[in-house]
Amino acid sequence: MKSIHKYIWMALLAVCAVSSCKKYLDVTPDGVGTIDYAFRNRNEAENYLFTCYSTLQKMQNMHYDAGFTTSGEIVFPNNLSDNTYMDLTGFNILRGLQTSGNPALNYWDGNNGGQDLWQAIRRCNIMLENVDKPVDLSPSEKKRWIAETKFLKAYYHFYLFRLYGPIPVVDKNLDINSPIPVTKIKRRPVDTVVNYMVRLLDEAAPDLPPVIENTAKELGRITSVITLSLKAQILATAASSLFNGNPDYASIKNKDGEALFNPTFDASKWDKASAACLAAITLSEKSGLKLHTYTPEAGIDNLNDTLTTVLATQTAVTARWETNTELIWANYTTFPEEEYCFPRLTQKSVSNIICAGTFAVPISEQELFYTSNGVPITEDKTWDYNDRYGFRTGDDANKSYIGVDYQTVKAHFNREPRFYADLGFDGGVWFGNGVGDPDNAFVLRGRGPESFAGPKDNVRVNVSGYWPKKLVNYLSVYDDGYNRVPYHMPLIRLADIYLLYAEALNEQGKPYTEAAQYIDKVRARAGLKGVAESWTKFSSNPNKFTTKEGMRQIIHQERRIELAFEGVPGYDLRRWKELQGVMSKPLQGWNVRESTLENYYRPRLLATPVFNTRNYLWPIQDNDLIVDGNLVQNLNW
Structure with missing residues (x-):
């Protein structure tokens, strides 16, 4: 089995048949002969499977991750005398430099720091349409490859969903001879998109191994533990304030009047998220995953x-x-x-x-x-x-x-x-x-x-x-x-799912003891006492953990601390609708050009963030709205 990063067909299969349809989301690329060649036998089909993975490998740079660059966790200087080594596109979003004319970190079209995720989805559809062709592909491998591809489709849709909200659902590629009106598709309501992603994951999970046994050859391939963990993330995102009963987006509708957001809060969504988190935790622990502990390397002595x-x-x-x-999933690169x-x-x-x-x-x-x-x-x-x-x-x-x-x-x-x-x-x-x-x-x-x-x-x-x-x-x-x-930069850690489950339990209104046991697992690894003991003994608000609102604040802060700099808190703050509060204050640092103690430790301005309600979702590029007249723009862009 070749490693995922060894693929060769991406350039051959990324071309759209009609140059003017580059912006369309689901038109089959040309080169039918090339596609037939790509699936002529098992080895060639495996190469194509790796093209479906290939977009993941291009997303390893954190400065192109909106969860990292727009979270308020990192500031990058924008006035260096020599900045040939860093693209500031993502970092400049918090300075108010996002536009609809040329969006930064554009994962819809794959430019200005983003990857073309619609192209990645098209590749997955091609894989599913042609996986029956290799006669030397065993039934068990075929089932696994189909499951991996369905997972990747769900993940690429989810990545777009977190940025753009309600998006088109691209379940199948259209025939190249489809009339132009058919290619102009529309966005789908939030619940439709979420149900589609969850269905793909439910179909994929049974045909995937829980863990990778042969790490030398298969490290980075998708497992059922990864699949259930992603499902938990999707459902928790769908249950959160940004997507669940958000009145700010009630006006976003398709041109036929179809509402894309449900402005009414649905408590049952947290029930689904809670069940998904528990399923992911159960399978993870059954498969041998547990919170990481440190074992000294050779040459490390005398540690206290x-x-x-x-x-x-x-x-x-x-x-x-x-x-x-505890590493459930990481970027292979x-x-x-x-x-x-x-x-x-x-x-x-x-x-x-x-x-x-x-x-x-x-x-x-x-x-x-x-x-x-x-x-x-x-x-x-x-x-x-x-x-x-x-x-x-x-x-x-x-x-x-x-x-x-x-x-x-x-x-x-x-x-x-x-x-x-x-x-x-x-x-x-x-x-x-x-x-x-x-x-x-x-x-x-x-x-x-x-x-x-x-x-x-x-x-x-x-x-x-x-x-x-x-x-x-x-x-x-x-x-x-x-x-x-x-x-390898983590994409999902077990600590993340523990805290996500605690959040879901609390949002369900469960007793604080149920949520606290999963928070306390993470805190214990960090050398801290449990929530109840810490707040009772030391907090000026000793009963904070006993209320749903107080526990919510504790869980949110715990996630921001435990998962800091991993690209997670930025998306959390978005789904909680709390990023605007973080960005309402200037970002400061010490007066680093001074050498004396008194002068060094004087806060100075690093950046004044620009953020309002519209910034929770990315703009669709203006030109895409022209090419596809059925697409509607996000709020206030």
Whole structure:
């Protein structure tokens, strides 16, 4: 079995028969002879199956993921003197630069940072239409390939659904001789799209293996665990505020008057989401999946419990796919943007431009993480929120987190382990980078005459003073060169499904104890006590978890912390209709060009987000509305 990334037919099969129909969503490509050749035997058909997967492999760059670039988690500087290495299209959306004339991250047409997902869906339809042709294809393989293709169709539809809302459903390709009016299709209501995606997944799941046994040859292929987990995500999205009883979009209708959004809330949608989450969890655990724990690599010595907990969180993302027990699904192509997350930790790295370190985390994201007591910094009765920007010196009691005798702000002390796993900051301990002894771990120096991490010119600059440490494999080394130890960016982790189930249970109105047990699983891995104990003992709102609204806030914050920088919170904030609140405040960072303690720790403006109701959904490109007169635009574009 060839690996998924070894495909050869994509260029031959991506051409539309009539040049003017490029924008149509479901016209069969030309080259019938080529298609016949592609399915003449099992090996050629397998190559075509991999073309159906191929679009996934092109989506590994996080700066083209709307969930990453428009979440408020990362700011990328837009005034670098040399920016030949990063496309700012996605990052500039939060600055108000989205347009309907040439949409950024256009996954409808496949330009301006996006992939053409309608083309990907057409390939899947071609696969399903021709999979019976190879006479040497065994029945069992045929069933598996059909199931994989149906999953991919559902996933590509879901990706479009999250961005555009109600979309056309492309179940079959139209014949090339179809009259022009037939090719001008319309968008379908939200419930129709959701039911279609779920039906595809229900049909696919029984014919897929729960796990990949032969990882050397089949790593990245779809499993039934992946399928049920995606179904849970789809149904939770459909049950959420953006799509379930959203009055803002009541006016969006097809030209024949058909409403595309149901403005009436339907509580039963959370019942469906809850059942799907439980099914995904049950099969995952039955198949051997569990929350990842850290096992030291060779040469890593003398780890204390504190650092082990930090590494358990960090390596839940960066551990090898084959050994990561909670990784349900990841991008087959290894994460290519680690260098944008890596600070300069040594003198030799200062003169090395390989690692830009320019993915900057704003102060607001830093403040999202809990205190060491496992509650928000605004609620902890023992944590001095008002003096959080005062100064404190690192000591032996905090040496696993803060450099001893290094001065930094008090906000960096007494935070939860995920704070130290996810963020690099001035004065923070950075374990790894070639040093396996925690007593000699690097301390990130972002300011002062000994600063390695601070800006040396306008090319190498982290504009906030915070780095997304979570996205750096601690085994990678950046010194006079860059030795990257690759990993696969998660698409779905078991922790995600646990928290999604907790959310569904709470939205169903179940007792807080039912939801809390799944949140507490994730919190325990992060070194925190359970929700009830933490809030009762330390929160100024000790009964918060006992109400549906209070538990909702806890779950939402827990998801934003646990899944930070993985492209998930951005989509969560959209489906919850909470992104507008996040974007209502300026994004700030520290005054990184200053070297003194007092001047460095002064918040400064990084970006003023532009976001209103229309920004929850992507615009369809104006030209598409001209080509297909049956398409209608999203609200206020």
